[in-house]
Amino acid sequence: MSADAQTERNRWLLLTPALTILTLAAAGPLLIVVVYSFLTAGDYGGVVWTFSTDAWFSVVAERDFFDETLSFSDAHLAIFWRSVKLSLMTTAVAFLVGFPTAYFIATRPARKRDFWMLLIMIPFWTNLLIRTFAVMEIIRNEGVVNTVLMKLGLIEAPIQMMYTEFAVTLGMFYVFLPLMVLPIYASMERMDFSLVEAAYDLYASRWKVLRRVILPLIKPGAVAGSILVFVPSLGAYVTPRIMGGGKQLMLGNLIELQFGQGRNWPLGAALSITLLAIVMVALIIYVRSSESEGAHHG
Amino acid sequence: MAKPRAFDVRQQTGFTLVALSCFVMLYLPIILLVIYSFNAGTSIAIWEGFSWQWYAAAWENEKVQEATVLSLIIASSASLVATSVAVMAALATTRTGKFRGSGLVFAMINQPLMIPEIVTAVALLLFFAMIKVATGYTGIWYLIIAHSAFCIPFAYMPVRARLQSMDLNLEQAAADLYGRPWQVFRRVTLPQLWPGVLAGAMLSFVISLDDVVITEFVKSAGQDTLPTYMLGQLRRAITPEVNAISTVLLAISVALVVAFYLLSKSKEK
Amino acid sequence: MIEITGLSKTFGAGPSAFTALENINVTIKENEFFTLLGPSGCGKTTLLRSIAGFVNPTSGSLTVNGEDMLSKPPYARPVNTVFQNYALFPHMTVAENIGFGLEMLGRPKSEIKSVVADMLDLVQMAPMADRMTSQISGGQQQRVALARALAPKPKVLLLDEPLSALDFKLRKDMQIELKRLQSETGITFVFVTHDQEEALTMSDRIAVMKSGRILQIGGPKDIYDHPAERFVADFIGDTNFVSANLLSEDNGKAQVRLPSGATVEARSPEGGAHSGAVTIAVRPEHAMLSEPGALIDGRLKNIVYFGTDTHYHVESEGQPTFVIRRQNQPDAVEHHSVGDSVGISFNPGIAQVLRD
Numbered sequence: 001m002s003a004d005a006q007t008e009r010n011r012w013l014l015l016t017p018a019l020t021i022l023t024l025a026a027a028g029p030l031l032i033v034v035v036y037s038f039l040t041a042g043d044y045g046g047v048v049w050t051f052s053t054d055a056w057f058s059v060v061a062e063r064d065f066f067d068e069t070l071s072f073s074d075a076h077l078a079i080f081w082r083s084v085k086l087s088l089m090t091t092a093v094a095f096l097v098g099f100p101t102a103y104f105i106a107t108r109p110a111r112k113r114d115f116w117m118l119l120i121m122i123p124f125w126t127n128l129l130i131r132t133f134a135v136m137e138i139i140r141n142e143g144v145v146n147t148v149l150m151k152l153g154l155i156e157a158p159i160q161m162m163y164t165e166f167a168v169t170l171g172m173f174y175v176f177l178p179l180m181v182l183p184i185y186a187s188m189e190r191m192d193f194s195l196v197e198a199a200y201d202l203y204a205s206r207w208k209v210l211r212r213v214i215l216p217l218i219k220p221g222a223v224a225g226s227i228l229v230f231v232p233s234l235g236a237y238v239t240p241r242i243m244g245g246g247k248q249l250m251l252g253n254l255i256e257l258q259f260g261q262g263r264n265w266p267l268g269a270a271l272s273i274t275l276l277a278i279v280m281v282a283l284i285i286y287v288r289s290s291e292s293e294g295a296h297h298g
Numbered sequence: 299m300a301k302p303r304a305f306d307v308r309q310q311t312g313f314t315l316v317a318l319s320c321f322v323m324l325y326l327p328i329i330l331l332v333i334y335s336f337n338a339g340t341s342i343a344i345w346e347g348f349s350w351q352w353y354a355a356a357w358e359n360e361k362v363q364e365a366t367v368l369s370l371i372i373a374s375s376a377s378l379v380a381t382s383v384a385v386m387a388a389l390a391t392t393r394t395g396k397f398r399g400s401g402l403v404f405a406m407i408n409q410p411l412m413i414p415e416i417v418t419a420v421a422l423l424l425f426f427a428m429i430k431v432a433t434g435y436t437g438i439w440y441l442i443i444a445h446s447a448f449c450i451p452f453a454y455m456p457v458r459a460r461l462q463s464m465d466l467n468l469e470q471a472a473a474d475l476y477g478r479p480w481q482v483f484r485r486v487t488l489p490q491l492w493p494g495v496l497a498g499a500m501l502s503f504v505i506s507l508d509d510v511v512i513t514e515f516v517k518s519a520g521q522d523t524l525p526t527y528m529l530g531q532l533r534r535a536i537t538p539e540v541n542a543i544s545t546v547l548l549a550i551s552v553a554l555v556v557a558f559y560l561l562s563k564s565k566e567k
Numbered sequence: 568m569i570e571i572t573g574l575s576k577t578f579g580a581g582p583s584a585f586t587a588l589e590n591i592n593v594t595i596k597e598n599e600f601f602t603l604l605g606p607s608g609c610g611k612t613t614l615l616r617s618i619a620g621f622v623n624p625t626s627g628s629l630t631v632n633g634e635d636m637l638s639k640p641p642y643a644r645p646v647n648t649v650f651q652n653y654a655l656f657p658h659m660t661v662a663e664n665i666g667f668g669l670e671m672l673g674r675p676k677s678e679i680k681s682v683v684a685d686m687l688d689l690v691q692m693a694p695m696a697d698r699m700t701s702q703i704s705g706g707q708q709q710r711v712a713l714a715r716a717l718a719p720k721p722k723v724l725l726l727d728e729p730l731s732a733l734d735f736k737l738r739k740d741m742q743i744e745l746k747r748l749q750s751e752t753g754i755t756f757v758f759v760t761h762d763q764e765e766a767l768t769m770s771d772r773i774a775v776m777k778s779g780r781i782l783q784i785g786g787p788k789d790i791y792d793h794p795a796e797r798f799v800a801d802f803i804g805d806t807n808f809v810s811a812n813l814l815s816e817d818n819g820k821a822q823v824r825l826p827s828g829a830t831v832e833a834r835s836p837e838g839g840a841h842s843g844a845v846t847i848a849v850r851p852e853h854a855m856l857s858e859p860g861a862l863i864d865g866r867l868k869n870i871v872y873f874g875t876d877t878h879y880h881v882e883s884e885g886q887p888t889f890v891i892r893r894q895n896q897p898d899a900v901e902h903h904s905v906g907d908s909v910g911i912s913f914n915p916g917i918a919q920v921l922r923d
Contacts, residue, residue: 008397014390015403018383018450022406025447029421030413036424097320100310104317107308118559123324125501126551127508129525130544134327137334137342137536144330147343177324196307210310235414237511242532252416252511259423259515269424272417279414467654470621473641474648475668475719485667489658 030276037269047265055266059274076254083251086165086240087233090172091180094229095222097173098180102221103214105181106188117185124178132242135174139167163245171243172233179232180225187221220290227286231279251275328548335541342538352542362543365527369507372438372523376445377453377502383446384453385495389487392461410448418448419515426516436518444516445506452505453498456562460494493561500554500561507550569595569618569723569755574627576613576779587613588624589779595723595757600749602758604766605776606802611759614776615725618757619648631722642671646723647716651731653708655700661711662687662696668719686714689748706737713745717752726758730765742769763803767791775799792850793919795836800848800921807849807889809863813842813920821920823847826885829862832915836922847918851878851892854913856903861910863889867903879903881911 037055039047057063060080062073105116123131138144139161146158161167191214199213215222237252244250249257251271258268335353339346356362391403410418426440468490472482510525517526524543531540576588588610595601603611616622617629620641629636636644647668655664665686669679687693690710695703700711709729716724726745730738746769749756760766766773767787774784775798783795794800797808811823814830821835823845833847856879865883872895879891889911903909 007394011390011394011397014386018387018454019403019406021379021383021443021447022409022450025422025443026410026413026418027406029425030417032424032428033417033421097316097323100313100316101320103310103313114559114563118556119321120324121559122552122555123328125504125555126328126548127525127544129508129510129528130331130548131328133528133536133540133544134331137331137541138327140342142341142343144343174323174327177320193307200305200307206310231412232414235416237416237419238529242529252414255416255420259420265424268420272420275414276417279412283412465652465654467650467652468656470619470641471648471650471654471715472656472667472671473621474619474646475715476642476671477667478642478671481671486656 033269033272037266037273039266041264041266045260045263045265052266055264055270058264058267059270079249079251079254082165082248083234086169086172086250087230087236089169090176090233091226091230093169093173094177094180095226098177098225099184099218099222102181102184102188105185106191113189117182120178120181120185128175129238129242131175132171132239135171136162136167136242139170162243163247165244165248167243168240168248168250171239172236175239176229176232179228183224183228184218184221187218191217223286223289227282231282234282235275235279331541332545332548335538335545337538340537342536342541352538353546355539356542356546359539361522361527362524365522365524368438368441368521369523369525372441372445373503373506375442376449376506377499379442379446380449380502381453381457381495381499384450384498385457385491387450388454388457388461392458393466407454408451411451415448415511419512422512423515430518438521440516440518441513441521441523444512445509448509448512449502449505452501456497456501456558457491457494460491460497464490497558497561500558504551504554507547568597568632569593569757570628570630570633571595571614571618572628574614574617574624574629576610576617576622576624586779588617591627591781593774593781593784595755598753598755600746600756600758600769600771602760602766602770602773603776604760604763604773604803606761609776610779611761611776612727613779615648615727615757615759618644618723619646619725620644645721646725647719647721648725648727649712649716649729651727651729653712653729653732655708655711655715657699657701660697660699661692661703664700664711665715665718667715672719682718686718689717689751690714705733706741709733709741710744713748717748717754721754723755723757726756728759728761730760731762738765745769767803775802777802793834793836794848795919795922797846797848797921800919805851805890805892807851807854807887808846808921809849809886809889809918811845811847811920813845816841820916823918823920825862827863831862831913831918833918833920834916835920838922846921848921849889849913849918851890852876852894853917854889854891854911856881856891856893857910857912859908859910861912863911865889865909865911867905867907867909870901870903870905877901879909881909883911 036047038051038053040050040052040054042048057070058073058076060073060076061070062076063070101120105113105120108116136143140146141158141160141162145161146155149155150158195213195217196209199209204212234250235252236250237256240248240250240253241256244253246253252275255268255271255275258264258271334342334345336348336350337344337346338349338351387403387407391400391407422440422444426444429440430436464487468486469482472486473479477485508525509523510529513523514526514529517523522530524547528540528543571591571593574588574591575586578585578587591614603614605611613622617624618636620636620639624637631645636646656667659667662683666679666683669682674682683696684693687696690713692707692710692714695707695711700708703711709732712729729745730741733741742765745756745758758766758769767790770787772784772786773790774781775790776782777798783790783799785793790799791803794803794806800806800808809825811825811833814822814824816822816835816839819835821833822830823833824830863881863883863886865881865886867879868882868888869878869880871878871880874895876892876894879893881889881891883889891911
């Protein structure tokens with residue numbers, strides 16, 4: 001019994017440093033954000049320590065300047081909508097490209113798969129900012145695409161691609177793609193190809209094999225990949241800032257704007273909590289689905 | 299008559315094409331970025347000959363020098379701190395099954411992976427602003443602590459994986475052969491754990507070196523790491539100098555990631 | 568000498584509690600090759616790990632040469648273990664592995680060197696001394712694991728299914744090797760296995776375990792010829808079970824009446840069977856095929872040829888199929904054919920009355 005108590009004490013002693021750092025510099029400060037979202041905005045940034053729910057109203061509504069009536073905040077709603085729309089588009093494109101890629105890697109000879117996966121993982125572990133720069137340099141007005149097209153005489157003036165929703169989506173697709181390939185590849189690798197052979201043996205066509213056998217089998221990986229792409233897209237800050245150039249704001253940029261000089265800190269805090277809540281819901285859906293998937297197989 | 303081609307069950311029409319274009323897409327922008335860092339002209343699209351001038355310009359740029367030093371200090375300190383505490387946490391949580399509070403501990407450790415970076419950045423901005431006002435301290439420890447926190451899960455994962463794949467019997471065999479707990483840890487556990495510790499430290503270093511969002515919010519006035527410096531350059535005309543800095547950062551990341559990959563391969567042997 | 572008294576181990580608590588060991592009482596003698604035999608989950612490994620110190624028993628006592636073990640951590644017990652997967656340290660050479668225990672005990676370098684050399688000779692691994700453990704074969708790893716556990720000269724060597732990972736041929740060789748090492752070193756071996764043949768071949772005594780309890784302890788011949796319970800009879804070798812009536816019991820001998828009305832002498836289990844309706848066990852090779860009118864009559868249902876011997880399956884009313892095994896002779900002629908009416912006979916004192 002005392003041996004167990006000692007094991008328990010040692011465990012918490014070993015955990016203390018990590019938990020202290022995480023509490024101080026990750027989890028703990030989130031509470032401050034919650035508190036700030038219920039304070040009154042100071043006139044020149046910062047907060048006044050008076051309780052107020054104004055910030056939360058401002059997330060989706062705005063008070064008319066003259067008669068103080070509430071109406072939906074079109075600007076905020078547009079940004080919410082754009083965040084969700086672009087994140088969904090990023091996820092969809094990432095799946096359309098990521099699934100065939102994962103399939104390709106999983107069907108390589110076993111010795112070579114690791115090499116192909118390394119090729120996927122290297123960009124993922126390199127600087128997100130640099131990768132965004134790299135895409136930007138391709139589609140800028142002075143970039144490679146426009147220069148080549150103009151040299152060829154196909155266009156007279158550069159096509160404006162930067163600072164559009166297309167640019168933001170392309171950028172996010174580019175930086176988050178590995179997150180889609182990884183889990184799909186993991187479930188593909190576990191897949192038993194004799195099942196595919198059995199399906200062909202039972203007169204299925206290539207398309208039917210894909211739709212009726214392969215896709216259902218890799219569904220857990222596809223769900224995981226979609227969540228892994230959707231969640232960081234929704235909270236993206238760097239990529240929309242560079243590719244959208246302040247014209248195509250997403251939630252992350254809206255939040256950042258609230259913390260500049262003379263801005264609304266409580267609103268920024270409330271928006272942060274809102275973003276956190278949406279992400280948590282997505283993660284809970286993911287955990288639930290992977291648990292029921294596990295129960296199904298177990 | 300043509301020989302009938304063997305039916306390949308693994309073949310799916312068009313998949314190979316998509317996959318290969320995917321690899322081209324992933325690497326083309328990076329390769330172009332690297333190539334134009336050696337451009338003699340100022341353009342990032344028109345090739346005007348080979349030159350080291352942008353590397354020289356970056357090398358002599360005082361701002362870049364300061365940012366490089368700060369980046370390296372923060373990345374080394376954060377990876378050292380994160381790896382040390384992550385090894386302890388991994389020893390405490392692995393191979394003991396569920397214990398009271400284990401769910402909470404795992405949630406805490408992995409929390410930086412789940413919560414959007416911008417939210418953490420805002421939280422740290424508010425928290426550190428309060429401390430800055432209260433103490434007047436505006437040094438680099440804010441950045442080191444913040445980086446250590448989000449590096450912990452990256453340091454924890456390989457160490458934990460290593461511990462889990464480690465044969466529990468080895469430590470029991472050592473205890474059976476009269477090894478006291480500390481001797482067992484030093485002679486059997488730690489030598490086995492090294493590749494995981496090293497891998498964790500390298501991942502943390504890369505993650506810290508690459509961070510933009512949290513650094514941007516936490517840094518005090520006048521502090522810049524390489525990524526925040528480059529983000530700041532966005533407002534001006536982009537010259538291949540940024541490409542040159544990027545190329546160096548890329549080279550460091552790629553070298554560390556490949557080393558990490560080889561390390562994790564070696565443990566399977 | 569290992570003395571285990573009233574040893575129990577329960578994992579967990581409340582309704583989900585699991586009793587792995589229940590009131591184990593056993594004395595293992597000096598210089599004995601003692602085997603714990605049973606199916607997986609019977610508690611044999613838990614018992615072995617309790618001796619090693621990796622499992623804390625819930626109650627009971629455990630002494631080695633009169634010294635209490637339960638209060639000591641594994642590193643303070645004079646016992647060494649050969650692990651099922653060998654658990655060789657992958658970052659050390661063969662010689663470093665073998666010397667590890669002595670090093671931990673703080674023995675001088677010169678002594679470690681000479682003991683390691685002796686051990687390498689003992690297991691015939693001297694040429695491999697400086698190899699890493701990943702560079703040697705499974706059988707060689709097995710030898711190193713043995714040498715490592717023997718090097719500190721423990722009072723007791725614990726072996727946890729050490730041969731299960733080896734292929735058939737190597738396993739046979741190692742069985743003989745282990746027996747040789749045991750008699751050469753004079754160390755008490757406690758051997759865990761689920762392989763009944765292995766247990767019968769190597770052991771001085773066997774304890775048959777099931778569901779955390781020891782069912783029977785005895786020498787290999789004793790256990791094979793006279794299993795006390797149906798489980799033991801069934802687990803070790805093949806057995807025919809015949810229901811019978813106990814007529815009388817005296818001094819280990821019993822008279823039973825078979826369903827055919829014939830009576831025959833059988834052996835009583837230890838402590839007696841007491842009740843009237845009993846089951847008797849007869850080994851297939853102990854019974855003979857004869858003409859109808861024997862102890863049991865029936866019809867020949869099947870003849871299965873096995874190379875070394877032939878099995879005759881006899882069906883009789885109200886009884887499970889009875890199997891008779893007859894060793895094949897090169898010039899033997901098969902007199903029987905499927906469908907024949909036949910009889911089954913066996914000598915007095917062969918059948919064992921089971922304690923059910």
